[in-house]
Structures are given as C-alpha cells and as structure tokens.
Amino acid sequence: MPEPTTETRGRTGKPVLLLACGALAREVLALVEMNGWTHLDLHCLPAKLHLEPARIPDAVEEAVTRMRDAYDRVYVLYADCGTGGLLQARCDALGVEMIAGPHCYSFFEGNATFAAHDDEITSFYLTDFLVRQFDAFVWKPMGLDRHPQLRDQIFAHYETLVYLAQTDDPALDGAAEEAAARLGLAYERRSTGYGDLAPFMARAAQM
Structure with a gap:
C-alpha cells in the first residue's frame, strides 16, 4: 500500500x-x-x-x-x-x-438480528466468501469429495442452507443454490450487506 x-x-x-x-x-x-x-x-x-x-x-x-x-x-x-x-x-x-x-455470519446479518433467530439450529450458513470457496472450506474439509456418503450423516439434522449475501451477484446466488442442492438442503437467500x-x-x- x-x-x-x-x-x-x-x-x-x-x-x-x-x-x-x-x-x-x-x-x-x-x-x-x-x-x-x-x-x-x-x-x-x-x-x-x-x-x-x-x-x-x-x-x-x-x-x-x-x-x-x-x-x-x-x-x-x-x-x-x-x-x-x-x-x-x-x-x-x-x-x-x-x-x-x-x-x-452473525455480524454480517447484524448480531442483534442473528441472535433473534434462536429457532435456526437446523440452518447451515454461507457468506459470499464461503460460496466462492465452497469446495475448499466445506466440501473437501468435511471429506465429502472422498466419501460423499458422509453427507447424509453430517447434515442429518440440518434443513436449510441460508446464504447471507454481502453483494447482489447472480453468479454467487446460483452457486449458493447449487451448494444447497449438493448438501441436500432447502435454500434461502438473505441480503445482509456488510x-x-x-x-x-x-x-x-x-x-
């Protein structure tokens, strides 16, 4: 700089x-x-x-x-x-x-707002970064690239993938929805900004 x-x-x-x-x-x-x-x-x-x-x-x-x-x-x-x-x-x-x-996830949505979602223990969250890096930070570290059968065990108690979007990017929206499908979860998008x-x-x- x-x-x-x-x-x-x-x-x-x-x-x-x-x-x-x-x-x-x-x-x-x-x-x-x-x-x-x-x-x-x-x-x-x-x-x-x-x-x-x-x-x-x-x-x-x-x-x-x-x-x-x-x-x-x-x-x-x-x-x-x-x-x-x-x-x-x-x-x-x-x-x-x-x-x-x-x-x-909490401070992007706003800590007060996120804390109010005390009924979301079945939600799995992604941010813009995690959508871009889904394979590197979710799929591979969990071993799903090598053992895809683990998916239904790891995510047995999850229901929804919640994408907390910092930007309005159709390509990221599509990638997040694809990630939800790969994990076998319903999809929800929330525009949080910063x-x-x-x-x-x-x-x-x-x-």
Missing part, C-alpha cells in the same frame, strides 16, 4: 491497522474504497485458520505484537470464530478492540 500522506494518517501521524481474517478481505477493501478510508491499512491472516480455530489467538497476538508500533491503533476483524472466548481474552490482554459476535462490519470499521476510521 502506498505511504500514507499527512491527510490520511491517524491521530499520531501513523495509519490505523485492520488485522483481519482473510475471508473478509473483499468486504473490508470494498468498505475502505467506498468510504475513502485511505488511512486504514489491511493485513489479513490466512482464512484457513478457521479449520483450526485454536490457532487463531496465537496468530493474532503474533501479528499485533509484530506490527503495532507502526500504527496509531489496531483493530481486529475477527469474531470469536470458535475460539471459545480465548480470542477476546487475548485481545483484551493486548489492548486492542475486536469486532463483536460469535462468527461472521452488517455490523460497516459501523465497526467506521469507528476504526475516526481520526
């Missing part, structure tokens, strides 16, 4: 760091461009850390410790993401703020 100008730096003359899950890269960059937040620098950790959530707190701590001196402030664009509260505790110890929510990610980043952008 180009060296920030005087007009695009944070309060201390340094830019602001957004340390994010790689699964959020497109959305974060879209919001940066949309709002002209040129003083926000994005650094992504590998999205595949989600396949081993226990590794996320250490990866976040290493990146914050290594990079924070170059920045005015650091914001962590991870929800809990299966760490059982360990990531929040680590961020608190580091003195950095992370976005609220149990996972990105949900709670947008106001969180707006607060991070304040100088």
Whole structure:
C-alpha cells in the first residue's frame, strides 16, 4: 500500500491497522474504497485458520505484537470464530478492540438480528466468501469429495442452507443454490450487506 500522506494518517501521524481474517478481505477493501478510508491499512491472516480455530489467538497476538508500533491503533476483524472466548481474552490482554459476535455470519446479518433467530439450529450458513470457496472450506474439509456418503450423516439434522449475501451477484446466488442442492438442503437467500462490519470499521476510521 502506498505511504500514507499527512491527510490520511491517524491521530499520531501513523495509519490505523485492520488485522483481519482473510475471508473478509473483499468486504473490508470494498468498505475502505467506498468510504475513502485511505488511512486504514489491511493485513489479513490466512482464512484457513478457521479449520483450526485454536490457532487463531496465537496468530493474532503474533501479528499485533509484530506490527503495532507502526500504527496509531489496531483493530481486529475477527469474531470469536470458535475460539471459545480465548480470542477476546487475548485481545483484551493486548489492548486492542475486536469486532463483536460469535462468527461472521452473525455480524454480517447484524448480531442483534442473528441472535433473534434462536429457532435456526437446523440452518447451515454461507457468506459470499464461503460460496466462492465452497469446495475448499466445506466440501473437501468435511471429506465429502472422498466419501460423499458422509453427507447424509453430517447434515442429518440440518434443513436449510441460508446464504447471507454481502453483494447482489447472480453468479454467487446460483452457486449458493447449487451448494444447497449438493448438501441436500432447502435454500434461502438473505441480503445482509456488510452488517455490523460497516459501523465497526467506521469507528476504526475516526481520526
């Protein structure tokens, strides 16, 4: 990223760091461009850390410790993401703020709205990223490419695939509906946009 100008730096003359899950890269960059937040620098950790959530707190701590001196402030664009509260505790110890929510499905729909769906334990969620990366992050990690007969066991208690759409893209809609069919689930699409990610980043952008 180009060296920030005087007009695009944070309060201390340094830019602001957004340390994010790689699964959020497109959305974060879209919001940066949309709002002209040129003083926000994005650094992504590998999205595949989600396949081993226990590794996320250490990866976040290493990146914050290594990079924070170059920045005015650091914001962590991870929800809990299966760490059982360990990531929040680590961020608190580091003195950095992370976005609220149990996972990105929740903050994309809006945490309050998602929490109200307490009857959706039979729903399986995808975001734009997961639709694009369905094979890499769902089909293959679950072994369905090698053992397709496992599908009916793994998804025996699911009824609906819910696509939480950040964008209006007919190609993604089609891919999400195809994913639902591959999993043997009914299909539902909800247009969420960026949900709670947008106001969180707006607060991070304040100088």
